[in-house]
Amino acid sequence: MEGERRAARARSAGLPAGGAGGDSPGGAAPLPGSSGSSALLPAEVLDLDEDEDDLEVFSKDASLMDMNSFSPMMPTSPLSMINQVKFEDEPDLKDLFITVDEPESHVTTIETFITYRIITKTSRGEFDSSEFEVRRRYQDFLWLKEKLEEAHPTLIIPPLPEKFIVKGMVERFNDDFIETRRKALHKFLNRIADHPTLTFNEDFKVFLTAQAWELSSHKKQGPGLLTRMGQTVRSVALSMRGVKSRPEEFMEMNNFIEIFSQKINLIDKISQRIYKEEREYFDELKEYGPIHILWSASEEDLVDTLKGVASCVDKCCKATEKRMSGLSEALLPVVHEYVLYSEMLMGVMKRRDQIQAELDSKIEALTSKKADADLLTEEIGKLEDKVECANNALKADWERWRQNMQNDIKSAFTDMAEENICYYEQCLATWESFLTSQTDLHLEEASEDKF
Incomplete structure:
Protein backbone atom coordinates (compact mmCIF):
# COMPACT_ATOMS: atom_id res chain seq x y z
CA MET A 1 0.00 0.00 0.00
CA GLU A 2 2.75 2.41 0.89
CA GLY A 3 4.42 1.68 -2.45
CA GLU A 4 1.15 2.37 -4.29
CA ARG A 5 0.70 5.69 -2.46
CA ARG A 6 4.24 6.73 -3.41
CA ALA A 7 3.58 5.76 -7.02
CA ALA A 8 0.33 7.78 -7.05
CA ARG A 9 2.08 10.86 -5.66
CA ALA A 10 4.85 10.49 -8.22
CA ARG A 11 2.37 10.17 -11.10
CA SER A 12 0.51 13.31 -9.96
CA ALA A 13 3.81 15.23 -10.01
CA GLY A 14 4.81 13.87 -13.41
CA LEU A 15 7.70 11.86 -11.92
CA PRO A 16 8.83 8.24 -12.34
CA ALA A 17 7.24 5.92 -9.81
CA GLY A 18 10.59 5.27 -8.10
CA GLY A 19 10.76 8.79 -6.58
CA ALA A 20 11.88 12.33 -7.34
CA GLY A 21 15.25 11.44 -8.71
CA GLY A 22 14.35 8.51 -10.91
CA ASP A 23 17.85 7.07 -10.30
CA SER A 24 17.24 5.60 -6.87
CA PRO A 25 17.08 1.86 -6.42
CA GLY A 26 13.79 0.51 -7.63
CA GLY A 27 13.13 3.66 -9.66
CA ALA A 28 11.39 3.40 -13.00
CA ALA A 29 13.31 3.95 -16.23
CA PRO A 30 12.94 7.23 -18.10
CA LEU A 31 10.12 7.48 -20.59
CA PRO A 32 10.87 6.23 -24.11
CA GLY A 33 12.20 8.87 -26.44
CA SER A 34 13.63 11.02 -23.66
CA SER A 35 17.01 11.17 -21.97
CA GLY A 36 18.32 12.08 -18.54
CA SER A 37 16.41 14.68 -16.58
CA SER A 38 14.43 15.99 -19.54
CA ALA A 39 11.85 13.28 -18.91
CA LEU A 40 11.46 14.11 -15.23
CA LEU A 41 9.42 17.30 -15.32
CA PRO A 42 6.87 18.44 -17.92
CA ALA A 43 7.33 21.99 -19.19
CA GLU A 44 3.89 23.10 -17.98
CA VAL A 45 4.79 22.16 -14.38
CA LEU A 46 7.90 24.37 -14.43
CA ASP A 47 6.00 27.17 -16.17
CA LEU A 48 9.09 28.39 -18.01
CA ASP A 49 8.87 31.11 -20.62
CA GLU A 50 11.32 32.16 -23.29
CA ASP A 51 13.05 34.78 -21.16
CA GLU A 52 16.30 33.30 -19.84
CA ASP A 53 16.25 35.74 -16.92
CA ASP A 54 13.33 33.75 -15.50
CA LEU A 55 15.53 30.65 -15.44
CA GLU A 56 17.76 32.14 -12.75
CA VAL A 57 16.40 29.92 -9.99
CA PHE A 58 19.66 29.07 -8.34
CA SER A 59 20.20 32.23 -6.29
CA LYS A 60 20.69 31.79 -2.55
CA ASP A 61 17.73 34.14 -2.07
CA ALA A 62 15.41 32.01 -4.18
CA SER A 63 13.09 29.90 -2.08
CA LEU A 64 11.93 27.64 -4.93
CA MET A 65 8.72 27.20 -2.94
CA ASP A 66 6.47 27.80 -5.94
CA MET A 67 8.26 25.20 -7.99
CA ASN A 68 8.27 22.60 -5.26
CA SER A 69 4.75 23.09 -3.96
CA PHE A 70 3.38 20.41 -6.25
CA SER A 71 5.48 17.64 -4.72
CA PRO A 72 6.61 17.30 -1.06
CA MET A 73 9.30 14.88 -2.23
CA MET A 74 10.95 17.39 -4.57
CA PRO A 75 14.46 18.40 -3.35
CA THR A 76 15.05 22.13 -2.83
CA SER A 77 18.80 22.08 -3.27
CA PRO A 78 20.14 24.59 -5.87
CA LEU A 79 21.78 21.60 -7.54
CA SER A 80 18.55 19.62 -7.68
CA MET A 81 17.13 18.37 -10.94
CA ILE A 82 14.91 21.47 -11.24
CA ASN A 83 18.02 23.46 -12.11
CA GLN A 84 19.59 20.72 -14.19
CA VAL A 85 16.53 19.91 -16.27
CA LYS A 86 16.91 20.59 -19.97
CA PHE A 87 14.30 20.06 -22.62
CA GLU A 88 15.07 18.82 -26.09
CA ASP A 89 13.92 22.10 -27.62
CA GLU A 90 16.15 24.11 -25.23
CA PRO A 91 19.60 22.49 -25.56
CA ASP A 92 21.52 25.67 -24.70
CA LEU A 93 19.88 26.45 -21.37
CA LYS A 94 22.27 28.83 -19.63
CA ASP A 95 23.67 27.54 -16.34
CA LEU A 96 26.35 30.15 -15.53
CA PHE A 97 25.59 33.81 -14.81
CA ILE A 98 28.37 36.30 -14.04
CA THR A 99 28.10 39.94 -12.98
CA VAL A 100 30.96 42.43 -12.59
CA ASP A 101 30.02 45.47 -10.51
CA GLU A 102 30.87 47.68 -7.51
CA PRO A 103 34.37 48.93 -8.40
CA GLU A 104 36.36 49.84 -5.32
CA SER A 105 39.53 51.93 -5.09
CA HIS A 106 42.49 50.71 -2.99
CA VAL A 107 45.36 52.99 -2.03
CA THR A 108 48.55 51.57 -0.53
CA THR A 109 52.01 52.97 0.05
CA ILE A 110 53.17 51.17 -3.10
CA GLU A 111 50.30 51.46 -5.55
CA THR A 112 46.73 52.47 -6.26
CA PHE A 113 44.41 50.00 -7.91
CA ILE A 114 40.74 49.15 -8.47
CA THR A 115 39.02 45.89 -7.58
CA TYR A 116 35.68 44.73 -8.93
CA ARG A 117 33.09 42.54 -7.31
CA ILE A 118 32.30 39.38 -9.28
CA ILE A 119 29.10 37.51 -8.49
CA THR A 120 28.69 34.06 -10.03
CA LYS A 121 25.48 32.08 -9.96
CA THR A 122 25.44 28.56 -11.34
CA SER A 123 23.63 25.25 -11.31
CA ARG A 124 26.63 23.22 -12.48
CA GLY A 125 27.46 20.17 -10.43
CA GLU A 126 31.22 20.76 -10.49
CA PHE A 127 30.81 23.93 -8.40
CA ASP A 128 30.70 23.56 -4.60
CA SER A 129 27.92 26.12 -4.23
CA SER A 130 25.27 27.84 -6.30
CA GLU A 131 26.59 31.37 -5.70
CA PHE A 132 30.03 32.93 -5.24
CA GLU A 133 31.22 36.44 -4.56
CA VAL A 134 34.86 37.49 -4.96
CA ARG A 135 36.82 40.66 -5.69
CA ARG A 136 39.38 40.83 -8.49
CA ARG A 137 41.76 43.46 -9.83
CA TYR A 138 42.89 43.91 -13.41
CA GLN A 139 46.03 41.82 -12.91
CA ASP A 140 43.83 38.86 -11.96
CA PHE A 141 41.93 39.16 -15.23
CA LEU A 142 45.24 39.31 -17.06
CA TRP A 143 46.39 36.13 -15.31
CA LEU A 144 43.19 34.36 -16.38
CA LYS A 145 43.63 35.40 -19.99
CA GLU A 146 47.22 34.10 -20.02
CA LYS A 147 46.17 30.79 -18.48
CA LEU A 148 43.44 30.35 -21.08
CA GLU A 149 45.89 31.05 -23.90
CA GLU A 150 48.34 28.57 -22.38
CA ALA A 151 45.71 25.83 -22.07
CA HIS A 152 43.97 26.55 -25.40
CA PRO A 153 46.58 28.10 -27.72
CA THR A 154 44.44 27.97 -30.87
CA LEU A 155 41.11 29.00 -29.40
CA ILE A 156 40.03 32.63 -29.80
CA ILE A 157 40.19 34.03 -26.27
CA PRO A 158 38.03 37.15 -25.73
CA PRO A 159 40.18 40.29 -25.44
CA LEU A 160 40.72 42.29 -22.28
CA PRO A 161 40.51 46.09 -22.27
CA GLU A 162 43.90 47.79 -22.39
CA LYS A 163 45.68 48.31 -19.09
CA PHE A 164 45.73 52.06 -19.67
CA ILE A 165 43.21 54.15 -21.54
CA VAL A 166 44.12 55.02 -25.11
CA LYS A 167 43.72 58.23 -27.08
CA GLY A 168 43.57 60.28 -23.88
CA MET A 169 39.77 60.44 -23.86
CA VAL A 170 39.58 60.11 -20.08
CA GLU A 171 42.10 60.05 -17.28
CA ARG A 172 43.02 56.86 -15.53
CA PHE A 173 40.83 55.97 -12.53
CA ASN A 174 38.20 58.63 -13.10
CA ASP A 175 34.55 57.51 -13.08
CA ASP A 176 34.21 57.24 -16.86
CA PHE A 177 37.32 55.10 -17.18
CA ILE A 178 36.33 52.80 -14.32
CA GLU A 179 32.82 52.30 -15.69
CA THR A 180 34.11 51.66 -19.22
CA ARG A 181 36.54 49.07 -17.87
CA ARG A 182 33.88 47.46 -15.68
CA LYS A 183 31.64 46.91 -18.69
CA ALA A 184 34.54 45.49 -20.71
CA LEU A 185 35.53 43.10 -17.90
CA HIS A 186 31.90 42.03 -17.54
CA LYS A 187 31.74 41.24 -21.26
CA PHE A 188 35.10 39.42 -21.10
CA LEU A 189 33.92 37.00 -18.42
CA ASN A 190 30.53 36.41 -19.99
CA ARG A 191 32.06 35.69 -23.39
CA ILE A 192 34.21 33.04 -21.70
CA ALA A 193 31.14 31.68 -19.88
CA ASP A 194 29.28 31.38 -23.20
CA HIS A 195 32.18 29.67 -24.97
CA PRO A 196 31.57 25.91 -25.38
CA THR A 197 35.14 25.01 -24.32
CA LEU A 198 36.57 27.87 -22.27
CA THR A 199 33.64 27.86 -19.88
CA PHE A 200 34.82 24.51 -18.45
CA ASN A 201 38.44 25.58 -17.96
CA GLU A 202 39.63 24.84 -14.41
CA ASP A 203 41.48 28.17 -14.04
CA PHE A 204 38.28 29.98 -15.02
CA LYS A 205 36.47 28.16 -12.23
CA VAL A 206 39.23 29.07 -9.76
CA PHE A 207 39.04 32.70 -10.87
CA LEU A 208 35.29 32.82 -10.18
CA THR A 209 35.32 30.99 -6.86
CA ALA A 210 38.64 31.28 -5.02
CA GLN A 211 39.24 33.92 -2.39
CA ALA A 212 42.14 36.34 -2.88
CA TRP A 213 44.72 34.33 -0.91
CA GLU A 214 43.66 31.10 -2.64
CA LEU A 215 44.02 32.71 -6.05
CA SER A 216 47.49 34.01 -5.14
CA SER A 217 48.52 30.51 -4.10
CA HIS A 218 47.15 29.09 -7.35
CA LYS A 219 49.07 31.66 -9.41
CA LYS A 220 52.39 30.55 -7.91
CA GLN A 221 51.95 27.14 -9.47
CA GLY A 222 52.44 28.55 -12.98
CA PRO A 223 55.77 28.87 -14.88
CA GLY A 224 58.20 31.55 -13.77
CA LEU A 225 59.03 34.70 -15.68
CA LEU A 226 62.36 33.39 -17.01
CA THR A 227 60.71 30.19 -18.24
CA ARG A 228 58.05 32.19 -20.06
CA MET A 229 60.71 34.43 -21.59
CA GLY A 230 62.60 31.37 -22.84
CA GLN A 231 59.42 29.92 -24.32
CA THR A 232 58.68 33.22 -26.04
CA VAL A 233 62.12 33.45 -27.66
CA ARG A 234 61.86 29.87 -28.91
Missing part, protein backbone atom coordinates in the same frame (compact mmCIF):
# COMPACT_ATOMS: atom_id res chain seq x y z
CA SER A 235 58.28 30.28 -30.13
CA VAL A 236 59.14 33.39 -32.14
CA ALA A 237 61.94 31.52 -33.91
CA LEU A 238 59.65 28.59 -34.64
CA SER A 239 56.76 30.75 -35.85
CA MET A 240 59.00 32.38 -38.45
CA ARG A 241 59.56 28.92 -39.92
CA GLY A 242 55.96 27.82 -39.45
CA VAL A 243 54.58 30.39 -41.89
CA LYS A 244 56.25 28.54 -44.77
CA SER A 245 54.25 25.38 -44.07
CA ARG A 246 50.93 27.06 -43.30
CA PRO A 247 48.08 25.21 -45.06
CA GLU A 248 46.10 27.13 -47.67
CA GLU A 249 42.96 27.40 -45.52
CA PHE A 250 44.98 29.08 -42.78
CA MET A 251 46.63 31.36 -45.32
CA GLU A 252 43.14 32.51 -46.32
CA MET A 253 42.27 32.95 -42.66
CA ASN A 254 45.39 35.04 -42.11
CA ASN A 255 44.61 37.20 -45.16
CA PHE A 256 41.13 37.82 -43.79
CA ILE A 257 42.57 38.83 -40.41
CA GLU A 258 44.99 41.31 -42.00
CA ILE A 259 42.25 42.98 -44.07
CA PHE A 260 39.80 42.91 -41.16
CA SER A 261 42.42 44.48 -38.88
CA GLN A 262 43.02 47.35 -41.31
CA LYS A 263 39.31 48.05 -41.80
CA ILE A 264 38.25 47.79 -38.17
CA ASN A 265 41.14 50.00 -37.02
CA LEU A 266 40.11 52.62 -39.58
CA ILE A 267 36.47 52.45 -38.47
CA ASP A 268 37.61 52.77 -34.86
CA LYS A 269 39.61 55.93 -35.63
CA ILE A 270 36.73 57.49 -37.57
CA SER A 271 34.23 56.60 -34.84
CA GLN A 272 36.45 58.18 -32.19
CA ARG A 273 36.81 61.31 -34.31
CA ILE A 274 33.05 61.53 -34.85
CA TYR A 275 32.47 61.20 -31.13
CA LYS A 276 35.02 63.92 -30.39
CA GLU A 277 33.39 66.27 -32.90
CA GLU A 278 29.96 65.49 -31.46
CA ARG A 279 31.27 66.35 -28.00
CA GLU A 280 32.62 69.69 -29.21
CA TYR A 281 29.33 70.46 -30.99
CA PHE A 282 27.36 69.55 -27.85
CA ASP A 283 29.51 71.80 -25.65
CA GLU A 284 28.91 74.75 -27.97
CA LEU A 285 25.19 74.00 -28.33
CA LYS A 286 24.76 74.13 -24.55
CA GLU A 287 25.90 77.77 -24.60
CA TYR A 288 23.68 78.74 -27.53
CA GLY A 289 20.33 78.60 -25.67
CA PRO A 290 21.28 80.77 -22.67
CA ILE A 291 22.61 83.42 -25.05
CA HIS A 292 19.15 83.76 -26.63
CA ILE A 293 17.57 84.07 -23.18
CA LEU A 294 19.95 86.93 -22.34
CA TRP A 295 19.25 88.53 -25.70
CA SER A 296 15.48 88.42 -25.13
CA ALA A 297 15.90 90.64 -22.06
CA SER A 298 16.98 93.53 -24.25
CA GLU A 299 14.57 92.97 -27.19
CA GLU A 300 11.04 93.58 -26.00
CA ASP A 301 9.42 92.86 -29.38
CA LEU A 302 11.35 89.60 -29.84
CA VAL A 303 10.97 88.11 -26.37
CA ASP A 304 8.69 85.23 -27.38
CA THR A 305 10.63 84.47 -30.55
CA LEU A 306 14.02 84.43 -28.85
CA LYS A 307 12.74 82.33 -25.96
CA GLY A 308 11.21 79.94 -28.48
CA VAL A 309 14.59 79.58 -30.22
CA ALA A 310 16.24 78.96 -26.84
CA SER A 311 13.68 76.26 -26.05
CA CYS A 312 14.27 74.55 -29.40
CA VAL A 313 18.02 74.66 -28.88
CA ASP A 314 17.60 73.13 -25.42
CA LYS A 315 15.51 70.25 -26.83
CA CYS A 316 18.05 69.64 -29.59
CA CYS A 317 20.82 69.74 -27.01
CA LYS A 318 19.13 66.98 -25.00
CA ALA A 319 18.60 64.91 -28.15
CA THR A 320 22.28 65.36 -29.05
CA GLU A 321 23.34 64.21 -25.60
CA LYS A 322 21.16 61.11 -25.94
CA ARG A 323 22.66 60.32 -29.33
CA MET A 324 26.19 60.72 -27.95
CA SER A 325 25.32 58.36 -25.12
CA GLY A 326 24.12 55.78 -27.63
CA LEU A 327 27.28 56.23 -29.68
CA SER A 328 29.58 55.78 -26.68
CA GLU A 329 27.67 52.82 -25.24
CA ALA A 330 26.50 50.91 -28.33
CA LEU A 331 28.97 51.52 -31.15
CA LEU A 332 32.38 52.58 -29.82
CA PRO A 333 32.85 49.65 -27.38
CA VAL A 334 31.86 47.08 -30.02
CA VAL A 335 34.19 48.50 -32.66
CA HIS A 336 37.10 48.81 -30.25
CA GLU A 337 36.53 45.29 -28.90
CA TYR A 338 36.99 43.93 -32.41
CA VAL A 339 40.13 46.00 -32.82
CA LEU A 340 41.44 44.04 -29.83
CA TYR A 341 40.05 40.84 -31.32
CA SER A 342 42.06 41.45 -34.50
CA GLU A 343 45.24 41.61 -32.41
CA MET A 344 44.16 38.48 -30.55
CA LEU A 345 43.57 36.62 -33.82
CA MET A 346 47.07 37.41 -35.02
CA GLY A 347 48.40 35.90 -31.80
CA VAL A 348 46.29 32.76 -32.33
CA MET A 349 47.68 32.33 -35.84
CA LYS A 350 51.23 32.68 -34.54
CA ARG A 351 50.62 30.04 -31.88
CA ARG A 352 49.19 27.67 -34.51
CA ASP A 353 52.26 28.29 -36.65
CA GLN A 354 54.51 27.53 -33.68
CA ILE A 355 52.95 24.10 -33.25
CA GLN A 356 53.21 23.44 -36.99
CA ALA A 357 56.82 24.63 -37.05
CA GLU A 358 57.77 22.32 -34.19
CA LEU A 359 56.37 19.39 -36.16
CA ASP A 360 58.20 20.48 -39.32
CA SER A 361 61.49 20.76 -37.46
CA LYS A 362 61.14 17.20 -36.13
CA ILE A 363 60.32 15.87 -39.60
CA GLU A 364 63.34 17.72 -41.00
CA ALA A 365 65.57 16.26 -38.29
CA LEU A 366 64.26 12.76 -39.05
CA THR A 367 64.87 13.23 -42.77
CA SER A 368 68.44 14.39 -42.22
CA LYS A 369 68.96 11.74 -39.51
CA LYS A 370 70.27 14.27 -36.99
CA ALA A 371 68.86 12.37 -34.03
CA ASP A 372 67.59 8.99 -32.89
CA ALA A 373 65.03 7.85 -35.46
CA ASP A 374 62.81 5.90 -33.05
CA LEU A 375 62.60 8.77 -30.60
CA LEU A 376 61.84 11.27 -33.37
CA THR A 377 59.17 9.03 -34.86
CA GLU A 378 57.39 8.88 -31.51
CA GLU A 379 57.63 12.66 -31.04
CA ILE A 380 56.41 13.29 -34.59
CA GLY A 381 53.37 11.10 -33.96
CA LYS A 382 52.47 13.08 -30.85
CA LEU A 383 53.05 16.39 -32.63
CA GLU A 384 50.91 15.34 -35.59
CA ASP A 385 48.04 14.67 -33.18
CA LYS A 386 48.69 18.00 -31.49
CA VAL A 387 48.68 19.87 -34.83
CA GLU A 388 45.48 18.16 -35.91
CA CYS A 389 43.75 19.03 -32.63
CA ALA A 390 45.01 22.61 -32.80
CA ASN A 391 43.85 23.03 -36.40
CA ASN A 392 40.43 21.54 -35.73
CA ALA A 393 39.96 23.71 -32.64
CA LEU A 394 40.89 26.86 -34.54
CA LYS A 395 38.67 26.07 -37.52
CA ALA A 396 35.66 25.39 -35.30
CA ASP A 397 36.28 28.49 -33.17
CA TRP A 398 36.90 30.58 -36.29
CA GLU A 399 33.43 29.92 -37.69
CA ARG A 400 31.87 30.65 -34.31
CA TRP A 401 33.82 33.89 -33.97
CA ARG A 402 32.96 35.09 -37.47
CA GLN A 403 29.26 34.54 -36.87
CA ASN A 404 29.39 36.42 -33.57
CA MET A 405 31.42 39.22 -35.16
CA GLN A 406 28.95 39.67 -38.00
CA ASN A 407 26.01 39.73 -35.60
CA ASP A 408 27.71 42.21 -33.24
CA ILE A 409 28.86 44.59 -35.98
CA LYS A 410 25.51 44.47 -37.77
CA SER A 411 23.62 45.09 -34.54
CA ALA A 412 25.90 48.00 -33.56
CA PHE A 413 25.53 49.82 -36.88
CA THR A 414 21.80 49.12 -37.06
CA ASP A 415 21.35 50.60 -33.59
CA MET A 416 23.43 53.62 -34.59
CA ALA A 417 21.30 54.14 -37.71
CA GLU A 418 18.10 53.98 -35.67
CA GLU A 419 19.56 56.43 -33.14
CA ASN A 420 20.44 58.87 -35.93
CA ILE A 421 16.99 58.63 -37.51
CA CYS A 422 15.34 59.22 -34.15
CA TYR A 423 17.66 62.15 -33.43
CA TYR A 424 17.02 63.97 -36.70
CA GLU A 425 13.28 63.34 -36.50
CA GLN A 426 13.21 64.86 -33.02
CA CYS A 427 15.19 67.93 -34.08
CA LEU A 428 13.12 68.36 -37.24
CA ALA A 429 9.84 68.10 -35.31
CA THR A 430 11.12 70.64 -32.76
CA TRP A 431 11.96 73.28 -35.37
CA GLU A 432 8.86 72.59 -37.47
CA SER A 433 6.71 73.14 -34.39
CA PHE A 434 8.53 76.43 -33.75
CA LEU A 435 8.05 77.60 -37.35
CA THR A 436 4.35 76.73 -37.22
CA SER A 437 3.90 78.73 -34.03
CA GLN A 438 5.70 81.70 -35.55
CA THR A 439 3.58 81.53 -38.72
CA ASP A 440 0.38 81.39 -36.69
CA LEU A 441 1.56 84.35 -34.61
CA HIS A 442 2.34 86.35 -37.76
CA LEU A 443 -1.13 85.63 -39.19
CA GLU A 444 -2.79 86.72 -35.93
CA GLU A 445 -0.84 89.97 -35.93
CA ALA A 446 -1.73 90.61 -39.60
CA SER A 447 -5.41 89.96 -38.85
CA GLU A 448 -5.35 92.39 -35.92
CA ASP A 449 -3.78 95.09 -38.12
CA LYS A 450 -6.65 94.85 -40.61
CA PHE A 451 -9.15 95.68 -37.92
